[in-house]
Amino acid sequence: METTTFTIYSSIAQLPVTWDVVAAENAFLQTPYLKVLEASAPTNMQCFYIGVFEASELMGVALAQYLDLNKLESFGERDQCLKTYIRNFVFKNFASHVLFLGNNMITGQNGYAFTKNIDHKSISKLLMACSDEIIKYFKNQQITIHIVSFKDFYQPCAEELKQYGFAGMYEFNTQPNMVFELPDSWKTNDDYIAALSKKYRDQYKRSHKKFEGIITKELSVEEIVSKEDRIYELYYHVAKNAPFNTFFLARNHFSTFKEQCGDRFVLCGYFLNEKLVGFHTLLLNGTVLETYFLGYDEQVQKEKMLYLNMLYNMTKFGIEHQFRKIIFGRTALEIKSSVGAAPIQMTGFIYHTNKWIDQLMSKVFPKLEPSLAWQQRHPFK
Incomplete structure (x- = not known):
């Protein structure tokens, strides 16, 4: 050196x-x-x-x-x-x-x-x-x-x-850090569901039934820009209710991310009666799927088990796109482990x-x- x-x-x-x-x-x-x-x-x-x-x-x-x-x-x-x-x-x-x-x-x-x-x-x-x-x-x-x-x-x-x-x-x-190592043998989401024990397969089915009426859609950069204020409102609600924060994202963070990273950055919107009620984001990092920030309407989250369904949707994306592992990050450790992530x-x-x-x-x-x-x-x- x-x-x-x-x-x-x-x-x-x-x-x-x-x-x-x-x-x-x-x-x-x-x-x-x-x-x-x-x-x-x-x-x-x-x-x-x-x-x-x-x-x-x-x-x-x-x-x-x-x-x-x-x-x-x-x-x-x-x-x-x-x-x-x-x-x-x-x-x-x-x-x-x-x-x-x-x-x-x-x-x-x-x-x-x-x-x-x-x-x-x-x-x-x-x-x-x-x-x-x-x-x-x-x-x-x-x-x-x-x-x-x-x-x-x-x-x-x-x-x-x-x-x-x-x-x-x-x-x-x-x-x-909650990390989900995905087996090579899983090729579809059905492989994941089949691997669950009865208790957690029932949890999966129950959450999906609650989820009825929610429409999910991957948003383009133009759609992110047009919904920027609502996206930030949903993000900020979750962020300020975290136990500890040292920063809050800028209002234009998500549209900037999409503009700079294109298809490697995914923002998935969750809509109820055509209103955006939640979103999650992902970064495609080689063979690793990185979960990023998310946001949701608290009332809808409770009624529709929105957060749990987000975790399942991220898992499905990871399996179907053949990622080796999903980085779920810190916070909400127990519910992330119920999906399959393990603590590192x-x-x-x-x-x-x-x-x-x-x-x-x-x-x-x-x-x-x-x-x-x-x-x-x-x-x-």
């Missing part, structure tokens, strides 16, 4: 022409998606794009995101309790300027990609150096970064990284730039996380 250097860019227009060649294995690091972030990132987010060079050849790419939590009206309104108020006070006053090495908007190890095998010691050293450089950039603007987080590593990678540059950092495990533990590393506060991280951080109790379901025979 002696000949390795990095350059941090603040604009897509500055990126090397071979960027997408290096990022070929991950759609979340390719320029169409990065252009979505540039054009419609959350209002409290600024993105940085990192190019890693060996001599003059680009051999690695990475993403960093700065969040200003002072610009958030709410961190999430579902849990109104003393613990939530304390958490919000702490974030506003001691952790409002946050730097993520990785992508805070999605779940999974999507922070970097290399064309060559790089040892974990070098990766940790590189990520630390990049974070130091961005901290300096903000210091020059009289902004102090409070928290630095390196997010979402699968366990084998995390175990390696903490042997090196991440050794002194607080290691945290939040909600797991994700690890992050975090530190506070104030060394005195950082020493308290192991005591403070667990108290700030939303509490979680859930039972994993096993729906197959």
Whole structure:
């Protein structure tokens, strides 16, 4: 790694022409998606794009995101309790300027990609150096970064990284990533239904009966633009009722996504009496189907089991298009496991730039996380 250097860019227009060649294995690091972030990132987010060079050849790419939590009206309104108020006070006053090495908007190890095998010691050293450089950039603007987080590593990678540059950092495990590994033998949705045990086959039938009257339709970019306000209203209802949020999407996010990524981005609308009452989104990422943000009308969701039917529809799409696995992400762990997803533990590393506060991280951080109790379901025979 002696000949390795990095350059941090603040604009897509500055990126090397071979960027997408290096990022070929991950759609979340390719320029169409990065252009979505540039054009419609959350209002409290600024993105940085990192190019890693060996001599003059680009051999690695990475993403960093700065969040200003002072610009958030709410961190999430579902849990109104003393613990939530304390958490919000702490974030506003001691952790409002946050730097993520990785992508805070999605779940999974999507922070970097290399064309060559790089040892974990070098990766940790590189990520630390990049974070130091961005901290300096903000210091020059009289902004102090409070928290630095390196997010979402699968366990084998995390175990390696903490042997090196991440050794002194607080290691945290939040909600797991719900991943559905699809068997090669499944060719149609009927194969999936046949694999379910009687209890979960009955759940499938019951939810589909409740679903009667709902029309689903994949929306074109023109239709997304024409329904932008309603789509955002449905998204925002779900987002603000989450237990914790560090951002809210821009109003034009979904139409921008469709414009930039075309057929690789799917927005499926759910209509009742010709009114849009819900939607879900997907990103086709090679052999992996990534679920993205969704939204729904709360009343219709209860009456029609809308959310569960969305999960079934995403599963059907994944099977029929022969994806290897579906990334369902965090939240709603139990209902996702009832469809077939299993929890994969994700690890992050975090530190506070104030060394005195950082020493308290192991005591403070667990108290700030939303509490979680859930039972994993096993729906197959």
